[in-house]
Amino acid sequence: MRSEILEQLKKEPGGDDLDLSWLDKPLAERGLRVSPSKRGLTLEEIATSSYGDIPDVTRNQSGRMRGAAPRSDAQSMQTLWPFKSASWSDSAMLLYEEAVQRQWSSATDIPWADLPELPQEMEFAMSQLCTFLTQVEFIAGDVPGQYAPNVSGEFFEVGLFLASQIMDEARHLDVFRKRALANGIGLLKAGPGAIGLLTAQDFTEMASTLHLVGEGFIQSMFRMGEMFAQTEVDKRMFRLAAQDESRHVAFGVMHMKHVIETQPERREEIHTYLDRMEGNLGTGSSQAGLTGGGETGEAMAILLGGGTSEAQLRDGYMKLLAIRKRQVNEYMHRLEVVGLGDRRQLMNPMMQMLLDPPKN
Amino acid sequence: MADTDTKDQPAQIPGIITPPALDMSWARVPTERPPKPQIGAEGFTLKLADAGAYAWVPDHWPYQNDTPRGSYPSKEIGLAAPYTIYDKSEVWADNAADLYELAIREQWKPATEIAWNSIEPLPDHIEAAWDQIFSNISEQQYNSNGVLMGWLKEISYGFHEVKLYLATQVFDHARHVEAFRKRALANGGGLGVQTPGFFNRTVYAAFKFTELTVYTNIIRSSFMLALCEHGEKIARSKADRQLFELTANDLRRHMAYGIEHLRHFLLMGSLDNRRYVRTWLERGEIMMSADLKRDKPLREALILALGNTVAEGKTALKELRQAQLRKYTLALEAATYAGHADRITDALREVVENP
Numbered sequence: 001m002r003s004e005i006l007e008q009l010k011k012e013p014g015g016d017d018l019d020l021s022w023l024d025k026p027l028a029e030r031g032l033r034v035s036p037s038k039r040g041l042t043l044e045e046i047a048t049s050s051y052g053d054i055p056d057v058t059r060n061q062s063g064r065m066r067g068a069a070p071r072s073d074a075q076s077m078q079t080l081w082p083f084k085s086a087s088w089s090d091s092a093m094l095l096y097e098e099a100v101q102r103q104w105s106s107a108t109d110i111p112w113a114d115l116p117e118l119p120q121e122m123e124f125a126m127s128q129l130c131t132f133l134t135q136v137e138f139i140a141g142d143v144p145g146q147y148a149p150n151v152s153g154e155f156f157e158v159g160l161f162l163a164s165q166i167m168d169e170a171r172h173l174d175v176f177r178k179r180a181l182a183n184g185i186g187l188l189k190a191g192p193g194a195i196g197l198l199t200a201q202d203f204t205e206m207a208s209t210l211h212l213v214g215e216g217f218i219q220s221m222f223r224m225g226e227m228f229a230q231t232e233v234d235k236r237m238f239r240l241a242a243q244d245e246s247r248h249v250a251f252g253v254m255h256m257k258h259v260i261e262t263q264p265e266r267r268e269e270i271h272t273y274l275d276r277m278e279g280n281l282g283t284g285s286s287q288a289g290l291t292g293g294g295e296t297g298e299a300m301a302i303l304l305g306g307g308t309s310e311a312q313l314r315d316g317y318m319k320l321l322a323i324r325k326r327q328v329n330e331y332m333h334r335l336e337v338v339g340l341g342d343r344r345q346l347m348n349p350m351m352q353m354l355l356d357p358p359k360n
Numbered sequence: 361m362a363d364t365d366t367k368d369q370p371a372q373i374p375g376i377i378t379p380p381a382l383d384m385s386w387a388r389v390p391t392e393r394p395p396k397p398q399i400g401a402e403g404f405t406l407k408l409a410d411a412g413a414y415a416w417v418p419d420h421w422p423y424q425n426d427t428p429r430g431s432y433p434s435k436e437i438g439l440a441a442p443y444t445i446y447d448k449s450e451v452w453a454d455n456a457a458d459l460y461e462l463a464i465r466e467q468w469k470p471a472t473e474i475a476w477n478s479i480e481p482l483p484d485h486i487e488a489a490w491d492q493i494f495s496n497i498s499e500q501q502y503n504s505n506g507v508l509m510g511w512l513k514e515i516s517y518g519f520h521e522v523k524l525y526l527a528t529q530v531f532d533h534a535r536h537v538e539a540f541r542k543r544a545l546a547n548g549g550g551l552g553v554q555t556p557g558f559f560n561r562t563v564y565a566a567f568k569f570t571e572l573t574v575y576t577n578i579i580r581s582s583f584m585l586a587l588c589e590h591g592e593k594i595a596r597s598k599a600d601r602q603l604f605e606l607t608a609n610d611l612r613r614h615m616a617y618g619i620e621h622l623r624h625f626l627l628m629g630s631l632d633n634r635r636y637v638r639t640w641l642e643r644g645e646i647m648m649s650a651d652l653k654r655d656k657p658l659r660e661a662l663i664l665a666l667g668n669t670v671a672e673g674k675t676a677l678k679e680l681r682q683a684q685l686r687k688y689t690l691a692l693e694a695a696t697y698a699g700h701a702d703r704i705t706d707a708l709r710e711v712v713e714n715p
Binding site for chain 2: 006012019020022033041042063064065107110139149163166187190199317
């Protein structure tokens, strides 16, 4: 900053009480001129120069955002995670920007007016499936939300991504609730739900249980929505939800990859979270139970088979088995991507039996 | 996405040989069959969907898990959730469902919907002044964003309209964080100095949800909204005008929720609630004043940005502070907390009168 300008400002009428040291000797980098690319002005574009230096460890316990000038008297929180590895995902910036671009409205982007009436048992089955999804979807908002206050401004992109996930999950609760209520049936029977996911005590545990397993399984199911969705309206609903879930899963996968690469000593610990989710601990609590049995499984079998006759049900359960097989194989693929390919040998036998042989 | 209890359920899919016999007991549960909605111009809204008994929100939510409102609760309730808010008066706002739908309709995309190329180079000290203001907004919004996300797991599932609305608010905050950071880095500048953080810390330390709402959706949003409305008038580029205008629009929704919730809390909750609110307002005002009083870079940046001369800037800053105070007290009036304009803390009055 040119000193004569500062002097001139101080000499102006009323300028005698100006300090201007923040202008004279700025403690944050200046002179950036970031221009938008074809994708607009994205977080990746502005993570440049010193603003792109994401520290592995920080002592910043105040509200200071990465790159801003510090104050020596700033209030301290002492609740912020100092380590990048605690929450970082290399995909956070990209996925956040994608989330912002791909928002949709359950009120207007689903052609509700075109929703035909299904045969009664099919309509009931869709409402039961949607009751289940209404129940569990926002748990995937509550769970990551609980960690957001610990994410320092040094790693703010993670905080922004979590906000986008919460927004997505709100829309999912909303769209499935609306679908249950759209065709005269309403909500049906609630299940045991997904409260167990809230027991996660650590961000990486959360990414293992919620992103790698829970959301991953739901994503595989939504991607096969063409099989159980009976109408174009339902297909669109599952397609849009699957697109959102893909981002959540990708965030978790990249976080897990970062953890495995930077903290390989956590590998066995992470396997214990997966043991729990797969039902290996003998608690009766398992991801393997989700949509495979009970009221949700039966509702899905009816939708997949096209009705309730014995032949239709048999066909429905066979298709449900195909969905389950895809869920398990896509889960295995995610494990390989994050560097946990050895899970193949450790996996719950009930899931292991559905695995395709390894590619090489 | 479930970590679900599979006890007493029919055979699971992996390994099944014979499909379980058709049961469909879930289709016979005594839940209400809703009327078919008449989809209007705004589409199939939450309010339209939640007809009849589905619209009824109990004063106390009885289920300690994720049972959706209007569904038939399972006998196998599994783990009790960590929710702490079961009383409607602690979170409710009658406008939550409408604000949720409105927020989705009004979402904007900072990367592509702001005319970033419209920003012309400014004199260094003016650019630095604006960047200081943008940095301040970005930091404050990150604080609201993180803390509010942390409160979602406190709110029980029966008040889903509130949870959904709050999801839009955290997503708005996220976009404010990124948009103003982008602006600070876009035109030859950079970030400024962090805030002293008194108010941030107060937001972190809120013990009650309504207390948090008073800090973020009433006090902070009033002050921020008045700043954005001021900014809109004096912005030097289309991009800056858009930023202030779009953020102001979001903040009006945040205030609308805050006002309606506070009104509900005061009218429907315990008689002590009015006294709690008074304490929260005092605390919030004092902490906001501590920030404003000690934040020399922000004060000077506002003086340089708001006027063509220092004297003009000082006058404009006083007008801004008065507008902020007015917005704040009017919000309280709207929430049925009347007469607070005469009971503002001395600390806040001082920073408004002598900014």
